[in-house]
Amino acid sequence: MKDSGLFKMILASICGICVLFLISPIIALFTFPWAKSIDLILDSFVLQAVIVSLKSTFISLLIIMILGMPTAYYMARYSFKGKKIVETILQIPLVLPPAVAGLLLLVTFGRNGLIGKYISPFGIQLPFTFVAVVIAQVFIAVPIFIRAARDGFEKVDRELENSAAVMGASHLQVLYHITLPLSKNALITGAILSWARALAEFGATILFAGNLAGKTQTLPLAIYTAMEKDVNLSMGIAVCLVVVSIAVLVILKYITWYQEVEK
Amino acid sequence: MKVRLMKTISIIMTLLLIMVSGGCKSSQQAKASKQEINVFAASSLTESIEEVIALFEGENPKVKVKLNVDSTSRLRLQIEQGIQGDIFLSANKKHYDALKQEGYILKGQAILQNSMVVIVPKANLAHIETVEDLRNKCKLVLALREVPAGDYARVIIHSLGSEFGSGFEEKVLNNIVSEESNVKQVVNKVVIGEADAAFVYSSDVTESVKQNVKVLEIAPKHNVRAEYWTSKLSKGNENEYVEKFYAFLINKEAQRIFAKHGFNSIK
Numbered sequence: 001m002k003d004s005g006l007f008k009m010i011l012a013s014i015c016g017i018c019v020l021f022l023i024s025p026i027i028a029l030f031t032f033p034w035a036k037s038i039d040l041i042l043d044s045f046v047l048q049a050v051i052v053s054l055k056s057t058f059i060s061l062l063i064i065m066i067l068g069m070p071t072a073y074y075m076a077r078y079s080f081k082g083k084k085i086v087e088t089i090l091q092i093p094l095v096l097p098p099a100v101a102g103l104l105l106l107v108t109f110g111r112n113g114l115i116g117k118y119i120s121p122f123g124i125q126l127p128f129t130f131v132a133v134v135i136a137q138v139f140i141a142v143p144i145f146i147r148a149a150r151d152g153f154e155k156v157d158r159e160l161e162n163s164a165a166v167m168g169a170s171h172l173q174v175l176y177h178i179t180l181p182l183s184k185n186a187l188i189t190g191a192i193l194s195w196a197r198a199l200a201e202f203g204a205t206i207l208f209a210g211n212l213a214g215k216t217q218t219l220p221l222a223i224y225t226a227m228e229k230d231v232n233l234s235m236g237i238a239v240c241l242v243v244v245s246i247a248v249l250v251i252l253k254y255i256t257w258y259q260e261v262e263k
Numbered sequence: 264m265k266v267r268l269m270k271t272i273s274i275i276m277t278l279l280l281i282m283v284s285g286g287c288k289s290s291q292q293a294k295a296s297k298q299e300i301n302v303f304a305a306s307s308l309t310e311s312i313e314e315v316i317a318l319f320e321g322e323n324p325k326v327k328v329k330l331n332v333d334s335t336s337r338l339r340l341q342i343e344q345g346i347q348g349d350i351f352l353s354a355n356k357k358h359y360d361a362l363k364q365e366g367y368i369l370k371g372q373a374i375l376q377n378s379m380v381v382i383v384p385k386a387n388l389a390h391i392e393t394v395e396d397l398r399n400k401c402k403l404v405l406a407l408r409e410v411p412a413g414d415y416a417r418v419i420i421h422s423l424g425s426e427f428g429s430g431f432e433e434k435v436l437n438n439i440v441s442e443e444s445n446v447k448q449v450v451n452k453v454v455i456g457e458a459d460a461a462f463v464y465s466s467d468v469t470e471s472v473k474q475n476v477k478v479l480e481i482a483p484k485h486n487v488r489a490e491y492w493t494s495k496l497s498k499g500n501e502n503e504y505v506e507k508f509y510a511f512l513i514n515k516e517a518q519r520i521f522a523k524h525g526f527n528s529i530k
Contacts (some may be wrong), residue, residue, distance in 0.1 A: 128440035210441025
C-alpha cells in the first residue's frame with residue numbers, strides 16, 4: 001500500500017514536469033508586454049496574412065474533404081491487393097518534415113519538376129502562387145483527415161448498414177442515412193484537426209509558395225517575416241495563433257464529451 | 264522469410280546504433296578539452312567564413328568555433344534576445360550601429376566590401392539580357408526589405424529608375440513573386456530555376472552557383488557598396504581566443520579567403 005502511494009507520487013511528479021514544460025511557453029507568451037503588439041497587428045501586412053490564411057485553409061479544407069472522404073470510405077470498407085502499400089503512402093506526409101515536403105513539391109511541380117515541366121508550357125506555373133499555398137496545405141493535412149474519417153467509418157456498426165441494404169436501400173442511401181450520421185463526430189474532428197494543421201503549415205509553404213505579403217504569405221510566414229522587423233509584432237501574431245489553437249482543442253474536447261453523453 | 268528479414272533489420276539497426284553512439288562519445292570527449300567561441304555571421308559570408316574558421320581551427324587546435332549563420336537582422340534579434348555570442352559579422356552598418364548603441368558591442372570595425380549583381384538562370388526563360396529587361400514580366404525574387412540584401416536591392420532599383428525612366432521602379436517591384444528571409448534563399452530560387460531573376464551579392468555567385476546562373480552587372484553609379492562590420496560582443500565568453508579570432512579576421516590570410524569569394528578588402 002505504501003509502495004503504491006510512492007509509485008503514484010513519482011508518476012504525478014513526472015507528469016507535473018511535462019505539464020510545466022508544455023505550459024511555460026504559453027505563460028511566457030501572455031506575460032510578454034504585448035499590449036503594444038495589438039496595435040501592430042492591425043498593420044496591413046498582418047491583416048493581409050489573416051485573409052490569405054483564412055482563404056487558403058478554407059479552400060484546402062474543402063479539397064481535403066472532397067478527396068479525403070471517399071478515400072477514407074474506400075479504405076474502411078474494401079480490401080484489395082496492395083492495401084498496406086496504399087495505407088503507407090497515405091501516411092507519408094505525417095512523418096515527412098514539412099521543409100522536405102516543400103522541397104519535394106518544388107522538384108515535382110516546379111518549372112523544371114517531374115510533373116511541372118509538362119504543365120508549365122501551358123502557362124501553368126505553380127511555385128510562388130496562391131495555388132501553391134493550397135497544394136502545400138492539402139499535401140500536409142489530408143492524411144490527418146483520412147485517418148480520422150477512416151477510424152470513424154470503421155466504428156460504424158456493419159449490422160446496421162447491412163440491414164438497411166437488405167431492406168432495399170442503395171449504397172448512397174446507406175451512406176447518407178446511416179454511415180455519415182453515425183461517423184459525424186469523427187468527420188468533424190478530422191476536419192478541425194486537418195484545418196488546424198493547414199493553418200499552422202510553414203515549412204512546405206515557404207519553400208514551395210514563397211513569401212509575398214497579400215499573395216502567399218500566411219500567418220506563420222508572417223510571424224517569420226515579422227521577426228525581421230519587430231519582435232513585438234511577431235509576438236502579437238503568436239498570441240492570435242495560440243488563441244486559435246487552444247480554441248480548436250476546446251472544441252475537440254467538447255465534441256468528444258458530447259459523444260460520450262450521447263451514448 | 265519474414266523472420267529472416269526482421270533479423271537482418273535488427274542487426275543493421277544495432278550496428279547503426281553502435282556507430283552513432285560511438286561517434287557521439289568521441290566528439291564529446293574532444294569537446295571537453297576544447298575552448299569554445301561562438302561566431303554569428305551574415306548568411307552571405309557562409310562559405311568564406313567556414314573556410315576562415317577551418318584555417319583558424321587548424322592553427323589553434325584547442326579551439327572549437329561554433330558558427331551561427333542567418334540574416335543580419337535575425338542575428339541582431341538573437342543577440343538582443345540574449346543568445347550568447349562572441350563575434351558578430353554584420354552585412355551592413357545599420358544593424359552594427361544599432362547594437363553598438365544598445366551596448367551589445369565592445370568594439371568593431373569595417374572589414375569587407377561587397378556589391379550587388381543580378382542573376383538569372385542559365386535557361387533564361389524570361390529573356391533577361393540586361394538589367395533594364397527587369398521591367399518586362401518576370402518572376403523576380405528579392406530578400407525582405409529588412410534584410411540588408413533586400414534593402415540594397417530596393418535602393419538600386421530606385422536608382423536605376425532615374426536612368427530607365429518613369430515606371431521602371433514600379434514595374435520591377437510588381438514583378439516580385441517572393442521575399443525571402445535571407446540572401447542564400449534568394450540565390451537558390453534562381454539556381455533551381457524557379458525564379459527568373461534576383462538581386463544578390465557578387466560574393467554569392469560561388470563556383471557551384473556559377474554553373475547554373477548568368478550574371479548581369481549593375482553599373483557602378485547605381486550599385487551600392489555594402490560594408491561588412493566585424494565586432495566583439497559584450498556578453499560573450501571571456502577566453503583569449505575570442506580576441507585572437509577577432510584579430511585573425513583582419514589578417515592577410517583571412518582577407519585572402521574573403522577575396523577569393525568575391526569580397527573586396529576595405530583598405
